[in-house]
Amino acid sequence: MRKFLSLLVLVFLAVPAWADPLEKVAKKLSDGAKKLKNARVAVLPFPYHDGRQSKGSTIISERLTTDLVEINKLEVIERSLIENVFKELKLESSGAVDGESAKKIGKILGVEAIVNGTLIDLDDQEVEVNARLILVESGEIVAAGSVNVEKQWADEDPEAEDESEMARASPDPKTAVPASPQNIPEPYDDGPGFERLPAETFLIESDFTPEVVRTPFGEEFVEGMNLIQSGNAQAGEDHFKKMIRKLSDNPRRKALASLGLSLSLFAQRERHESLNIAEDLAGQKQFPRLSLAARYVLGKYYEAEDRKDDALNEYRAVVRGAPFQTLLVRSAARRLDALSFNRKEARKKSRLLRKELRRTFR
Numbered sequence: 001m002r003k004f005l006s007l008l009v010l011v012f013l014a015v016p017a018w019a020d021p022l023e024k025v026a027k028k029l030s031d032g033a034k035k036l037k038n039a040r041v042a043v044l045p046f047p048y049h050d051g052r053q054s055k056g057s058t059i060i061s062e063r064l065t066t067d068l069v070e071i072n073k074l075e076v077i078e079r080s081l082i083e084n085v086f087k088e089l090k091l092e093s094s095g096a097v098d099g100e101s102a103k104k105i106g107k108i109l110g111v112e113a114i115v116n117g118t119l120i121d122l123d124d125q126e127v128e129v130n131a132r133l134i135l136v137e138s139g140e141i142v143a144a145g146s147v148n149v150e151k152q153w154a155d156e157d158p159e160a161e162d163e164s165e166m167a168r169a170s171p172d173p174k175t176a177v178p179a180s181p182q183n184i185p186e187p188y189d190d191g192p193g194f195e196r197l198p199a200e201t202f203l204i205e206s207d208f209t210p211e212v213v214r215t216p217f218g219e220e221f222v223e224g225m226n227l228i229q230s231g232n233a234q235a236g237e238d239h240f241k242k243m244i245r246k247l248s249d250n251p252r253r254k255a256l257a258s259l260g261l262s263l264s265l266f267a268q269r270e271r272h273e274s275l276n277i278a279e280d281l282a283g284q285k286q287f288p289r290l291s292l293a294a295r296y297v298l299g300k301y302y303e304a305e306d307r308k309d310d311a312l313n314e315y316r317a318v319v320r321g322a323p324f325q326t327l328l329v330r331s332a333a334r335r336l337d338a339l340s341f342n343r344k345e346a347r348k349k350s351r352l353l354r355k356e357l358r359r360t361f362r
Helices: 001-015 020-034 054-072 079-089 099-109 158-169 199-205 217-229 233-246 249-269 271-283 290-304 306-319 325-360
Strands: 039-043 115-122 126-135 140-148
Touching: 020 054, 020 140, 039 054, 039 079, 039 099, 039 126, 054 079, 054 115, 054 126, 054 271, 079 099, 099 115, 115 306, 140 233, 199 217, 199 249, 199 290, 199 325, 217 249, 233 249, 249 290, 271 290, 290 306, 290 325, 306 325
Parallel strands: 039 115
Antiparallel strands: 115 126, 126 140
């Protein structure tokens, strides 16, 4: 028996024990360093998916920095230097950056890549960490990892304080203002014009440069989106079909025009065909940023179809997969928060109803 126990101890000691779950993520990111010419990287604070301030942003960044240094495949920039650059560029201390800011950070610090990511609360005790190693010039994600960690910090919730004040000011339960995440309204009216994001946003989010917006292609795309949003979805459909025929030799532009076609069809309640187009675009890997834009659109479609779980999955994919915090990412984050909140409220009401029924039938 003693021999068996001794052997068991030896086996246990031989198995790598990940004291910190972030070590696994650090190893994935370090392995991605093979693609870098310059092994210097800057680890930015990790904002929450909706961009809000948190103590966790710095805590996770610090822990990941320590793990990367210990693995010793990357030269990690000192945190104080990163803080100075953030102040110089007047960036949010939460760590939320866009592509242009990332390029400036890379140039000042002399790094080819940055490590950033997002935090998503799973409950009061656990948070999901999504980390990415990103080339600053192209925004390409060369390595990524995700892990759930224990939430070892507590953030103040100013909105909760505001809601408590409103509740105290409305003592009558029938008139009291219910708590809600950022008071987010329902997402759509599912007719023409339900998609409120500016037309130019889809071009930028699909990895087209701002200069492309001013080209004939960009202007044509914006014109088609404007037709949909003004209530003339049939004309929008015809417009995007013409664009697709002209763009047969340019797969990326053709894919974006197809997304416009999907939107025009959905606005006409031709949901089966519009869903098929968007699902095909979301599943393709050739243009990852365009795929994320399609997944955001799919989230909207699924909400309109009352497929809340599917919508949540699409919004999570956008938040997890986007290299930077952009307008599309924050829009997805708001919908993710709103849907998650509604589910929690429904579960809470269900629990209260069951308790009430048990009391009634005792």
